[in-house]
Amino acid sequence: MNALYRIGASSVFALLLVLGLAGCGESEEVKQSLDPVAFHDSDECHVCGMILADFPGPKGQAVEKGGVKKFCSTAEMLGWWLQPENRLLDAKLYVHDMGRNVWEHPDDSHLIDATSAYYVVGTSLKVAMGAPLAPFANEQTAQRFAEEHGGRVLRFDDLDQALLQKAASMQHGGIRGQMPGDAQSAQAGH
Numbered sequence: 001m002n003a004l005y006r007i008g009a010s011s012v013f014a015l016l017l018v019l020g021l022a023g024c025g026e027s028e029e030v031k032q033s034l035d036p037v038a039f040h041d042s043d044e045c046h047v048c049g050m051i052l053a054d055f056p057g058p059k060g061q062a063v064e065k066g067g068v069k070k071f072c073s074t075a076e077m078l079g080w081w082l083q084p085e086n087r088l089l090d091a092k093l094y095v096h097d098m099g100r101n102v103w104e105h106p107d108d109s110h111l112i113d114a115t116s117a118y119y120v121v122g123t124s125l126k127v128a129m130g131a132p133l134a135p136f137a138n139e140q141t142a143q144r145f146a147e148e149h150g151g152r153v154l155r156f157d158d159l160d161q162a163l164l165q166k167a168a169s170m171q172h173g174g175i176r177g178q179m180p181g182d183a184q185s186a187q188a189g190h
Contacts, residue, residue, distance in 0.1 A: 034063045036094040036111040045072035047080050048129055055128035056104045058096035058135055060114060064089050075130030075164055077114070082161050098134045099141035115156045118142035121167050122151030131167030133159075 039061075041053045046069035052059055060077025062069045071077035074095050080086055081093060093114035096106035103125060117135040120142050125132045134151075136142035142153045154163075 034065075034092040036061060036063060036092075036108070037068050038108045039070060043070050045076060045128070046070060047076050048072060050128055052128075055126075057125065057127035057132060058098055058101070058106050060093065060095045061111075062086075062089070062091040062093050064091035072128035073130050074114075074119070074133040074135055075127065075168065078133065078159055079130060079161065079164055082159075082164075095135040097137045098145065099136045099138055112137045117156060119154050119156070119159060120146045120149070120151045121154055121159075121163065122170065123149040125149060131164055131170070133164075133167070 039052055039059055041051075043052045044050065045052060046062075050072050052070060052072050055072055058074045060071040060074050062071075062077065062081065069080070069091075071080065077093065077095070081091075094111040095114045095117055096108075097110045097112045097117070098106070098120075100110040101107050112135065114135065117137060118139045118141075120134040120136070121131065123132050123134060123146075125134070127133075134142070134145055134149075136145065139153065145151075146153050
């Protein structure tokens, strides 16, 4: 009877142990923060591989469950985001609020949601790659910046690949002062 009791007890113990270990194998869904992160001196652009700290102007980042992708300019991030396969990602986009930053050295404590920002497009300010897009949290601040540095104010949904390419070509020797949809500049022959 003792042998039968030991076999039954050890079988129950083994069953409980297996069930307990099986419960450990269940993955708990870890909630990862999709908040912006700091840029570091050694960070490289996800698209071009350039060191972010080597260049002036606002930077961008895409934060998703799989990690953070950092970009040397706002235009690089938006160009990446506008690719169809990237639009499917569950990523939060952030850019520096240039209403609270210095162009040469943006401060990471002033990152804002890129989808709600106002963008000044068409300035002659220098950035690492692509068009200089100056993002702002506040529309009036963006308007003042455009009056001072040139360009026009657009919203996130107004930005597309054609506009980014046109703005980049203007920055690198193209026709100054004419952006897609800028009827006044087209009529003036600029």
